[in-house]
Amino acid sequence: MAPQDRLTSTLERPESTVAPLLQVEGLRVAYGGHEVVRGVDLELGAGRSLALIGESGSGKSTIAKALLRLLPTGGKASGRVELAGRALLELPERHFRRLRGRTIGFVPQDPGNALNPVRTIGAQALEAAELVDELAKPDRRAAVLETFAQVGLADPERVFLSYPHQLSGGMLQRVLIGLAVLPRPALLVADEPTSALDVTIQKRILDLLSELREGLGISLLLITHDLAIAAERADSLLVLKDGVAQETGPTAEVFAAPSSDYARRLHADVPALNPDRYAQLRDLGRAGAPKIEVVAVTKSFGSLTAVDDVSFSVPAGTTHALVGESGSGKTTAIRLLSGLEQPDSGRIAVAGEELRGRSHASLRSVRRHLQLVYQNPFTSLDPLWKVERLVREPLDRYRIGSPRERDELVRETLTAVGLGEHLVSRRPSALSGGQRQRVAIARALVLRPDVLVLDEPTSALDVTVQADIVETLLRLQAEQGLTYVFVSHDLSLVRQLAHTVSVMRRGRVVEQGTVAQIFDSPQEEYTRTLLDSLPVGAS
């Protein structure tokens, strides 16, 4: 068959099959003696979509790996898994291998690491084309190029000849989706296919998946931590916690009336579904005189202008959000704000003190008033230090108070961020992600700064944990009158938390205003695109 015919003809599948395509009963997966999936049942009809929802450690990715029989060594799956009437777990490996790619396609989480870095994309794509038995060798390349065009890659020839590091994350994910659908599998397993991508790209990738599913009649098992995405993209849901199904059913039903406590909690914690959850808490504090003033700041690196004529001002006691996709200049903006970079032109003032043209020593005294909380608490804390020492370090550095007073301050601050006494002598490895981020916040707060710069402070955390951290941050703001600069790509979260917003794109501020102005009546095309990319949940 010529590649064109193959691609235009959709696979013929019976409209209503009696048995579902994928049927899983009592699936259990254990590592050693430790069970991470404990008796999960699920069903997925031909051409339908099912979302597996859960937070880290819920076992959702393990289920995907168990279906593909790619569990790491030591992992053992039991139970009954039937795909189109064949029991998968009992098949000998060499028989099962024929199903991988051909019958079950896989779209991975992080496109940046999912292709071999030292081979061209084309060489790897031909492997997928090899799986199509009726495709003769000379036609494979054409089939690959056709598929690339189909998944929306503008220049298939160039992509074919490129190495993975030469393409963006969104393009790589298109490539990977293309490779997965090229052999026309009956089932596509997508493991968090968009969590490593920017929002606007996220939407396009999800649209592509929906399109391919409808066009080619492929069933989709979508694994995600994002309830809003699941609600928007799947026919039915399965909510997982600790390896046990909490709730399952058609999406609309689960959304209209979640029956389990966990599903209700999850529902309440997703920012996209609850834009006004913290409105009251957020508006407790009173806005004061401008605490931060950034006027016409520009910063270039070589020929790249990372921050271009950016201005904003933040009243004391309020939160200003910098929103934008990767490469928008957010990170450079906060490096400038904290004095880690010097602007080429423009002025920055924090609490009335000019940052520009200062010596290192006098920047240090400004930094005492402006502290940073980093994105990833899994890498920002020294793994060998105990909590007490981590939080105490800034006090020692700035020689604040007597040792006894320092102890007192550490304890006070830990209590303020909601960490109990019993945690002070633990090391980061013995803390959960949420606890680690609390330590990072405590570390910043212990100096009693006026301003906290929060660089995507919850993006590495689960939604329920994120909700706790957000609540803590808002409470601290109300109690201590803190000013926040909040950097995020998550618009829903910004809406819950910020008072004012700057939308950034390619180093420039494209739109600025209060949360209500930006979200309810965006003036700029780009802002509208960003807002449209947000999953809207079940309608």
Added chain:
Amino acid sequence: MSRGYLPFALRRAGQAVLVILLAYVATFVVISVLPGDPVTATLRNPQNGFTEEQIARIVSYYGLDRPVLVQLWEALSRFVTGDLGVSLRSNRPVADMIGEVVPSTLVLAGASLGLALLLAFGIAFGVRYLPRPFGPALRSVPSLFLSVPGFLVGLLLIQIFSFGLGLFRAIDADSPWATFFAALTLGVWVSAQVAEVLIANLDREAEQDYAGVARARGLGQARLLLRHLLKPSALPVVTVLAVMIGEVLGGAVITEAVFGRTGLGSLVESSVASQDLPVLQAVVSLAAVVFVLVNLLADLVYPLLDPRVTVVRPEARVAVA
């Protein structure tokens, strides 16, 4: 990659030349601070039968009557033009003496590198794909190889295959079998280091996301290894091998002594014994040249093999925030 490759290559080549010159100077300094005056001691040794006139000529040829810095400058100038001087012992040009023994050492080094690669890749593949308990057991082979001294391996091989099985005559050092076992002696040791790097890299690459995704694409273990894991795992071996060249040259001295081969190693051995300084200076400088050139080659080839490696100077890179 192509952008900036030529400046990169020129820069590296310039550095290489500098290193070679520095190595020559360093050798010269070490030799000239050595205690005693072996040169005049050798020349005045009645057994060598130099006349005073000859001695005076040799002394002035080497400029031994002049300040050390001047001597260094002249020796360096001769070295740059390829004049390696004259042996104190045999009174022959050092370049000729080295030229005679180099082919034999090249054969030994080449064969041992070939054998080392075969062994290393064999071990690494075996570790991954032989069934239990053989595969895991192979993991301990490299450390075993590393912990046995080279001369012992050589003596054992001679004992077993020459004296025991009569496969070759230990006296006839240049026979194919003798060469093979000499190369094996040297290669076993080199292979251990290459195998360790290879095993570790294969383990690491197999854990990468892309390996899992490739398997989900239907690749079996054999194809996964050959198409995906091998190249990224083997690339660092280029660097390891380049560094190992020094060890091969060093190991050749011992191996040649054990197997009674003539070569650079035996030349070094005899010139150390007879304090033939011009020969030593030349051999050490030659070793430096080989080492530097091989590493230069590795540096120049690496960016061509690994598409991720860029050759742009760090400061020219743009920090994208």
